[in-house]
Amino acid sequence: xxxxxxxxxxxTQSEEEIDLRRGPWTVEEDLILINYIANHGExxxxxxxxxxxxxxxxxxxxxxxxxxxxxxxxxxxITLEExxxxxxxxxxxxxxxxxxxxxxxxxxxNEIKNYWRTRVQKHAKQLQCDVNSxxxxxxxxxxxxxxxxxxxxxxAAASSGANTTTTSPTTTHxxxxxxxxxxxxxxxxxSAGSNNEYGVSQINASFTPENSSTAGSSELSVGTQVxxxxxxxxxxxxQPNNYADNxxxxxxNYQESLTSPxxxxxxxxxxxxxxxxxMWLGDGDVSDNLxxxxxxxxxxx
DNA sequence: AAGGGCCTCAACCGCGTGACT
DNA sequence: TAGTCACGCGGTTGAGGCCCT
Numbered sequence: 001x002x003x004x005x006x007x008x009x010x011x012t013q014s015e016e017e018i019d020l021r022r023g024p025w026t027v028e029e030d031l032i033l034i035n036y037i038a039n040h041g042e043x044x045x046x047x048x049x050x051x052x053x054x055x056x057x058x059x060x061x062x063x064x065x066x067x068x069x070x071x072x073x074x075x076x077x078i079t080l081e082e083x084x085x086x087x088x089x090x091x092x093x094x095x096x097x098x099x100x101x102x103x104x105x106x107x108x109x110n111e112i113k114n115y116w117r118t119r120v121q122k123h124a125k126q127l128q129c130d131v132n133s134x135x136x137x138x139x140x141x142x143x144x145x146x147x148x149x150x151x152x153x154x155x156a157a158a159s160s161g162a163n164t165t166t167t168s169p170t171t172t173h174x175x176x177x178x179x180x181x182x183x184x185x186x187x188x189x190x191s192a193g194s195n196n197e198y199g200v201s202q203i204n205a206s207f208t209p210e211n212s213s214t215a216g217s218s219e220l221s222v223g224t225q226v227x228x229x230x231x232x233x234x235x236x237x238x239q240p241n242n243y244a245d246n247x248x249x250x251x252x253n254y255q256e257s258l259t260s261p262x263x264x265x266x267x268x269x270x271x272x273x274x275x276x277x278x279m280w281l282g283d284g285d286v287s288d289n290l291x292x293x294x295x296x297x298x299x300x301x
Numbered sequence: 302a303a304g305g306g307c308c309t310c311a312a313c314c315g316c317g318t319g320a321c322t
Numbered sequence: 323t324a325g326t327c328a329c330g331c332g333g334t335t336g337a338g339g340c341c342c343t
Contacts, residue, residue: 024311024337046328062329063312098331113332114310122308 021055025064029054033061034069067108074106078115080155084148086112087120087140094132 021029036052042065045058054061067073078086082104089100097109097116104112120140124131127139 022313044328057313058328059314059330060312066330067311095332109331110311117333118309 020057022060025068029056030064030069033065037065037069063110067110072106073108078107078111080148080152082107083115084145084152086115087145087148090116090120091137091141 032052032054036048036054040048040051042048045062047058049056049058049061052061056064085104086100089103093099095113095116097113101107101109101112121131124133124136127136129136
C-alpha cells in the first residue's frame, strides 16, 4: 500500500518501464514524498519511489528528502561560525563533505560543497592558485580564518552591547577540535565576550554577514568599538618564535595551525601594513574582499 | 528596457562500498 | 566467490535569479 492507500503492485517494474520525471520537484511531488515517509519511514528508496507513485528514481527521492524536505534541514545563509568550522574541517579532511556536514547540524553535504565551490574556490581562482595548494591553504589559515574569528568576536561583542540588560550567563554548544582532530563537544557557560574552557568567546551563531545591516564596517556601527586594525595586529604581529603566545585568549585554538609548513606566513609579515592597504575592510560578504590579490602575491614572492 | 555575464544551488551522474544471496 | 542491489559520496551540470552595462 502506498501513502494514498493504493497497493504497491509494481515492485518488479524497472525504471526503464516507467516514464521517469527529471528536473525540479513540484509541490505535489514533495507532498507525496513527505507523506509517504511520514507513514512508512525512509529507506529502500527505489521501492519507496515506486510505492509512493512518484515517477522518480530512488536516488532522486533520497536526494530530495535529505537535502531539502527533511524537517531538520537548516535553511538560510551559512553563519560565520559555520564558515569557520567548514574551513577548519576542510583543512583537516579535505573534500569529505558528508563528514564535514556531520559536524554542522542541519547542513547538508551538498550545501557545504556548494559553499566551498562558490565562495572558497572563487578566491583560489582569484589568487590564480590551486585550492589545494599550500599557498592557498596558508592564506586561508593565516588570513581568512583569523579574520573570521575576529568577525565572530565583533558580532558577539555587538550583541552583548546591544543587550546590556542581560547579564546572566548563556549556554552555548561548541564543537572544537583538539590537536588529534577529535571533536570535542562542549556546553559552554559564559557571558558574551568572556573566555571559556576552549579559549573561545561566546559566539552569536545567528550572526551572518547578510543579516547584519552590512558586513564589515557596519558591524561597528552598533556601538561595538572593535577596531579591525588594532585587534588584528594583536593577532598577526606574531614572530616566528612567539606567535603562540600572541594567539590565545578568546580565539579558536590555532596554536597548532599557526606553524606554516611553507613558511609563507612565518616571516614577520607586516599585517598592519596589510590592514592599511585596506585588505580587510571590504564591505561585502565576509567571504569577499578578504584579501587583495596583488598584495597576497607580493607577500608570497 | 534588454541582454549578456556571473553566481547560486538544486538536481543529476558515475562510481565505490557494503550487505545480502 | 560472484552477482546483485541499495546506499552514500564527490563531482558536475544547468536553470533561474541577480547585477551591470
